[in-house]
């Protein structure tokens with residue numbers, strides 16, 4: 024069976040997906056007993072069941088399955104390590120966008136990155152996908168030093184990282200199915216895999232019935248769910264989100280947040296930059312606060328903090 028997001032459940036009378044008895048196994052886990060991860064979907068927001076079985080691979084990129092909001096132990100190999108990282112854009116040579124930042128993010132964590140506009144949140148996220156190279160210091164993602172990584176390896180790195188942005192970045196002339204399928208086509212997945220995985224992930228985000236619509240026929244919240252589906256269709260162990268709820272109403276944002284939370288509960292590490300104070304305060308996850316390119320706070324179960332005039 025295809026290894027990603029395979030949902031063997033049927034639908035019950037209400038049309039909701041029934042829990043599958045077997046669960047998807049992420050493809051990037053390379054050794055040891057494989058954890059069993061279950062993701063099911065409802066017609067609205069994705070639901071995850073309690074883990075069917077646990078036992079993540081030692082040193083694997085996915086985390087052991089935990090309940091929502093559990094503090095992830097900071098042991099083993101971090102998914103992300105920054106060591107004395109400075110980023111200086113040529114246009115602003117005297118004002119580092121990131122200034123000597125060191126931090127570790129562990130498999131399975133859900134981390135909010137908060138701070139004023141211009142504090143360096145997007146710069147930090149762009150380092151993780153090697154959209155940017157550090158001016159100084161080391162950025163290590165999934166065991167690879169991105170500062171030293173050859174350019175030809177970058178596409179392989181990006182296969183392991185899903186990205187979600189504030190402005191969705193959907194292709195307007197492709198259907199919803201086509202947008203999500205495109206992510207798999209680009210990495211050379213066979214059609215049979217695409218035909219299985221795309222409907223499954225669209226079910227996961229509650230948009231199976233919108234498969235043939237075009238982006239401009241969907242609401243903002245629905246479009247963002249498509250971009251989450253696109254980010255997750257290849258089951259990457261790391262999801263990087265840059266203000267994914269920045270364009271959405273609070274109620275709609277909550278749906279996106281729940282979806283990201285469910286994805287995190289399957290063992291995926293989530294790093295999310297946000298301005299959404301209420302969301303951060305209600306989720307009580309790890310918060311890394313940036314100010315003028317420096318980490319000014321790094322707190323387990325943190326809140327947004329007392330910033331004025333954000």
Ligand SMILES: Nc1ncnc2c1ncn2[C@@H]1O[C@H](COP(=O)(O)OP(=O)(O)O)[C@@H](O)[C@H]1O
Nearest residue numbers: 112114115120139140141142143144145146147
């Ligand atoms: N491409 C760029 N060229 C020059 N300066 C930039 C560029 N992108 C961001 N900056 C600067 O880097 C700093 C951090 O920006 P950014 O990472 O976008 O912050 P945030 O996402 O927190 O709003 C800001 O001072 C911003 O003006």
Ligand SMILES: [Mg+2]
Nearest residue numbers: 144145146265
């Ligand atoms: Mg930004």
